[in-house]
Structure formats: C-alpha cells, structure tokens
Amino acid sequence: TQSTWGSCLVTATLFANMKRRNWWAIAGGAAASAAVVAVAYYMIKKNKKKNGTKSLGAISERAAEQDQSESQNDPQSQGRTQEEVEQALAKLIHEFRTLFVELRHPQTNYSDERTLIKMSRMDDVMAGIEEISGRSGLMMLREAVEYDATSVSNLQLAHDLIRNKNFRVGQSGMRVGTMEDQMYNNIKQIAKRAFWDIVRADLTLSPPDFTRVIIHLQEIKDELIRFTPHQAHMRTEIEEHMDMDLIKQQIANHTFDTPTVLGLFDFVVNRIMMLEAPARSEDTNTRAADLRAQLASEGVSSTIVKMMEFIFDKFDEIRTDLTNFKLQQVGNQLRQDSSHSYEREKLGEQIELGLVKLDRTKEVIESLLIRETVQSGDVAAPSPVDLVALHRGDAAAYETLICLVILESLKSTSAVSVTTAPELLRLDIEQLVAFQNTIQMVSLLGVQCTLIGQMLASKCVPVSAAALPRIVDHLKEQLRSPVASLSQLTQRLIADVRDLFVIAHKEFTPVDESMLDGMVKRTTNVNDPVFQVFYKRVIGVITRALREGPAVVGADSLGAGSPFLSLVAGDLKELVAQIYAFCRHHVKVFAPFWNRSIKEVLETLDRAANGPQSASESV
Numbered sequence: 001t002q003s004t005w006g007s008c009l010v011t012a013t014l015f016a017n018m019k020r021r022n023w024w025a026i027a028g029g030a031a032a033s034a035a036v037v038a039v040a041y042y043m044i045k046k047n048k049k050k051n052g053t054k055s056l057g058a059i060s061e062r063a064a065e066q067d068q069s070e071s072q073n074d075p076q077s078q079g080r081t082q083e084e085v086e087q088a089l090a091k092l093i094h095e096f097r098t099l100f101v102e103l104r105h106p107q108t109n110y111s112d113e114r115t116l117i118k119m120s121r122m123d124d125v126m127a128g129i130e131e132i133s134g135r136s137g138l139m140m141l142r143e144a145v146e147y148d149a150t151s152v153s154n155l156q157l158a159h160d161l162i163r164n165k166n167f168r169v170g171q172s173g174m175r176v177g178t179m180e181d182q183m184y185n186n187i188k189q190i191a192k193r194a195f196w197d198i199v200r201a202d203l204t205l206s207p208p209d210f211t212r213v214i215i216h217l218q219e220i221k222d223e224l225i226r227f228t229p230h231q232a233h234m235r236t237e238i239e240e241h242m243d244m245d246l247i248k249q250q251i252a253n254h255t256f257d258t259p260t261v262l263g264l265f266d267f268v269v270n271r272i273m274m275l276e277a278p279a280r281s282e283d284t285n286t287r288a289a290d291l292r293a294q295l296a297s298e299g300v301s302s303t304i305v306k307m308m309e310f311i312f313d314k315f316d317e318i319r320t321d322l323t324n325f326k327l328q329q330v331g332n333q334l335r336q337d338s339s340h341s342y343e344r345e346k347l348g349e350q351i352e353l354g355l356v357k358l359d360r361t362k363e364v365i366e367s368l369l370i371r372e373t374v375q376s377g378d379v380a381a382p383s384p385v386d387l388v389a390l391h392r393g394d395a396a397a398y399e400t401l402i403c404l405v406i407l408e409s410l411k412s413t414s415a416v417s418v419t420t421a422p423e424l425l426r427l428d429i430e431q432l433v434a435f436q437n438t439i440q441m442v443s444l445l446g447v448q449c450t451l452i453g454q455m456l457a458s459k460c461v462p463v464s465a466a467a468l469p470r471i472v473d474h475l476k477e478q479l480r481s482p483v484a485s486l487s488q489l490t491q492r493l494i495a496d497v498r499d500l501f502v503i504a505h506k507e508f509t510p511v512d513e514s515m516l517d518g519m520v521k522r523t524t525n526v527n528d529p530v531f532q533v534f535y536k537r538v539i540g541v542i543t544r545a546l547r548e549g550p551a552v553v554g555a556d557s558l559g560a561g562s563p564f565l566s567l568v569a570g571d572l573k574e575l576v577a578q579i580y581a582f583c584r585h586h587v588k589v590f591a592p593f594w595n596r597s598i599k600e601v602l603e604t605l606d607r608a609a610n611g612p613q614s615a616s617e618s619v
Contacts, residue, residue, distance in 0.1 A: 096125045098354055155346040159427040161331035162343065163585075168324050171316050178430075196305055203301040210251045216308050218244055220268060223315050227275050234271075241267045261300050262292065265307050272314045277321050284314065340589040347424075347593065358597050361422035364405055365601045384547055390602060402594045403546040403583040410435050410579070411539055413526040424590050424597075431582065438575050439538055440526070441479045445568045446534040446558045447523045448475055452497060453565075455516060461504045471496045472567045490520045534558065538572065545576045546583060 099122045160175065161167050168176045172184030199216070202209040221242040228234045242264065250256040269288045273281055287310055295303040334342060350356040372385040384404060389397035409416050409425060409432055416425075416432045425432060449472065456463055474496055478489040494513055501508035523530045541557050553573040555566045587594070 092125055092128050156427055158334055158342055161327060162334050171320050196309055199305050208301050213304060214248060217247060220311055224271050258295055258300060261304055262295060268311055276318050343589050356423050358423050361424050361597050362601050364408055364422050365598055368405060368408055384543055398595055398598060399587050400547055401598060402587050406583050407542060410439060424593055435579055442571050442575055443531060443535040443538050444479055445475055446565060447531055449565055449568060451519050459506060461500055461506050463500060467500060468567060486521060486524060490517050493520055542576055542579055545580055550577045550580045
C-alpha cells in the first residue's frame, strides 16, 4: 500500500515537471518510480516466501488465548462469538498502544535488538488488527498518536477546571495569564499589524485594489452564518444584507461609498451585539461609534480596514466567551463528582498504557524514607514519618508520607519542573511553583522585618503602631510585583526607614543608608545564612501543620518578641492553609497510585535491608 501511494506521488510529480519542462526532475522522478516498483516487488515476494498466508496466526492465539491453526484466520470461521472477537481486538489495540508508547520514547535506541523485536511485534499486531477489524494499521497509528495527546491534555484540563473555579482560557486556547497565553498575544499583535498593513497598502493604490477587502467581507459573512447555523431567518437576512455579487458590482462601478459601507458596518455590528455577552455591549458601542465618526471624516479607503479589524476582534471575543462558558459548565459537572472518579480513571488509563510512569515518584519516596530512617533515632529532631505504622499499613501514616513527599517538591529554591516533580504532581506544576514563590516571599518578609527591627532598636528609633503595617505592606507589594527589581525593593525600604528616623528626630546618615542597603541585598540571596534560618522556620511550620493541622500556626511561629514578625504571621497562616488543603485534596484524588508506589518502595527497601534471606527468616 505504501509503495502504491509512493508511485502515485512520483507519477504526479512527473506530470507536474513535464508541464514545466523540467527534464532533470523528470529523469530523477522516473528513476525514483522504478525504484519504488522494484522495492514493492521485492517486499511482496519476500513476504510471501516468509509468511505464506499467515497474518493473524500467533497474534490471534495470544490475544484470544486459544490454540488455533494458521489457516483459520477468519473470526467467523473459527466459531467465535462477536463478544470474543471484540475482546481479541481490544487486547490487540491495547498491545499496539503500549508498544507505540514505548517506541516513541525519546531515548529509544532503534538499533537495539529489543527495540527491533518490538518493532517487528508492532507490525504483527497491526496485521492482526487489520485481519479482525478490516481497519488500516496506519489509521490505528494515527489514532494512537491522537489518543496519546488528547488523553494527557484532557486530564490536565479537567484537573485545572476542578481546582480552579475561575479557570478561563484566552484566544490562544491557553489559560489566561500564563506565559504561553502572553506569548501568543504578543505574536498575534505583530502578525495582525503586518496582515492589515498589506490590505491598507492595496487601498492606497490608484485605483484602490479591493480584492483582499472582498475576500475578508466574504469571511465575515461566513462567520456570521456559522455563529447561527440553525436559524434560517437570520441566514436569510445575512444573505440579503451581505450580497457579495452586489458588493463586487458596487466596487467595480465605484459606488461602494460611505453610506453603503456604513449600512454594511451597522448590520454586522448589530449581529455581533446579538451574539456577544451583554457585558461587552458597552465596549462594542463605544468602538463602533468611533469608527463611524472616522468613516465620515476620512472616507472608505482609510477606515474600512479598521472596521474589518474591529469585527474580527469581536469574533475572537465571541468564540473565546463561548469556549469559557462551555468550560464553566464542564467544570461545574466535574466538581459535583465528590469521588473525583474522572481524574482517577484517566490517570489510571495513562499509567496502564505506559503514558505515565511512576519512576520519579518512587525515587522521591525512597530518598525521603531513607533520610527519615537515618533521622528516626535523633531525639533532638524526631522524624515526622512513622515507619512502623507504614509497615503496618496505617492509612494516616500513608497520608502523612504523601503530604511530606509533596512538601519535598516545595523545599527547593529552584522552580519545580516536569522533570524534577513526581509524576503524580505534574498536573499541578503551576500551583507548586506558586507555593514555592510564596514560601520564599514569606521567608524574605521575615528576614527584612527582622533587619529593620534590629536597626531601629540599635538607633533607639521608636516605631508607631500605624507605621509597622505600612512598612510591611510596602515590602509585600515589592515582593509580589512581577516587575519589581532588587534595587526598587532596597530604595523602598530605605525611604520607609528614613521616614521613621525623621519622625523620631534622628539623623539617618549615609553610613546607615549604606549599611541597610548592603544587608537587604545580601539577605535576598537564597544561600544567605540569615535567609536560610527563616526559610527553614517556614518549612518547619508547614511540616508540623501537615501532621497536626493548620491550627498550629501562631503569631510567634517565625520568632517571638518581634512586633514586625507578628505582622507576617497572617501571610504564613494563609500559606499553610493553602498547602494543607492542596495536599489533602491531592491525597483524596490520587491516593491509590501513591499507596501502590509507597508499598513497592517499602518492599524494595526491605529486600535491600534483609539481604538474601529466606522468606521465613525475613518474617
């Protein structure tokens, strides 16, 4: 079949080149055609010699688990029921997808003997599928690729909809506010400008060239019809008001004037306002009024491009609003499923098919258990992991361990990624990074508040109760801003401290300013010892809260006796509550996969600790 398609392609190329009298290409194409035919003949001959009439053979034997002869390849002639045929086909399709996932791995070595065996097996499975179902093996390959991509993306989308009630996508199809969405919008603006500049250039010619305008007016008409596919009367109105033959005649006769364009524009805008969300009507009216005024003052050639650009922008908004409305409905339905069966089933399918492997998950669990085993004898710092309860299968111990594994991903000062996070957390990469940022922000707040408090105390500068929250709020504003720099943070702090000195009638010397500047810049480094002290305190509070509950967070959790640090306690409490809720929800949804991984790791560690003992000795 592939050779036949190849011959057709070569033949079409030959005819195309003969029309252009490209004789070198014709000679090369003839040679390629001869080579394709020769290869096809060789493959057919080799296949007959090697396989005879076998195509299903051992494959159907393995799939249906029956001992059948190679001559009985027809499912009906084998006396199997329709249900047995469907079961055999389902097993073959499952094996095909499994092989496909393994072979498409980026580290696959295609010269390795095991890989060659898998490729050969995949050919046999494709032949078996064709024999049973009559469907092309190439079609199955395409469906496998689509299944691979769709399964993963659907699970991620469902997970985002459940976790975020305010989930929205932009015109890019990505979640609003993400880097991908922003990048899409930036590229789109550049492309739009270049696109419409070409149309404007056509209209500056003498006489103006309306060819592209006609094309885009036809697209506007088609889009309006697509938005109302089941309303015949609306379609009739669109056909009447946007008669493309009439518009072409008006352009040819130079009667496509301001009143004509204004009537056309008003009709389209009215249709848009019928289709769009009511909240957008005010913006539509305002922008449409501006364009009408420009049309009256500047004429058709200068304004019609702006009008079409406005209309296509509104179409994009309508499509995005419709998408978000549908997503909101789906999200409401998913959130009503308190058992979270959809997410669990989809992830289970991906694990079964090999799309998701839990190697990294087990690796993190194992490293955590080994470390806690070493620390379990430390009286000063007792381990939060109850190893005895884990071996006993205690559900609470399993849940605590899962929460601590999640916390392991948050401890790093480097952003967690799909390569470093356990597989079971990769749906929540964005949320994990947000938690990491907040942990560092709370730690920095603690550090800077301590530095300011010490400096003011050393200079005997009193601080009013109203001044404290204002300084902390300024710190939060700088730390949360995505565009704020270290120099801006430093200057803001110096300005606040200088104001306190002025109120207390104290001199804030250049030496004081230089000292504060140096301390702030030094302690914003994640490797600074002072920062590490507060960072470990924050992690310690979160660890304790995951075991005992978020109520353990108090006003002095970061340090006692400091009025500045007590103002940070609210941020710490909010952070702990969010991480606690996230972990509990995650356990509720994905506990079966975590529990299975923990059991496998415990068994592996036990075997390594016991060595080559008999089963009775191990017990």
